[in-house]
Amino acid sequence: MQKLLIVFGLIIVLIGFLYPFWNKFPIGRLPGDIFINSDKFSFSFPIVTCIILSIVFSIFFNLFK
Numbered sequence: 001m002q003k004l005l006i007v008f009g010l011i012i013v014l015i016g017f018l019y020p021f022w023n024k025f026p027i028g029r030l031p032g033d034i035f036i037n038s039d040k041f042s043f044s045f046p047i048v049t050c051i052i053l054s055i056v057f058s059i060f061f062n063l064f065k
Contacts, residue, residue, distance in 0.1 A: 007064070 032048035 030046070030048045030052070033046040034044065036043040
């Protein structure tokens with residue numbers, strides 16, 4: 001349990017350091033993501049981004065299982 005908390009803490013720290021550079025990565029703006037904008041309504045559904053993040057997290061957690 002302690003190892004899991006340490007890993008999550010390190011991931012949060014890493015995300016904090018990478019946050020200023022996050023806009024340069026195409027995460028959330030990949031082809032296949034759905035964005036609908038109108039005057040009164042805005043909807044975004046990043047389906048491809050969710051699939052890719054799911055695959056990456058699955059591989060990561062299976063490596064450290």
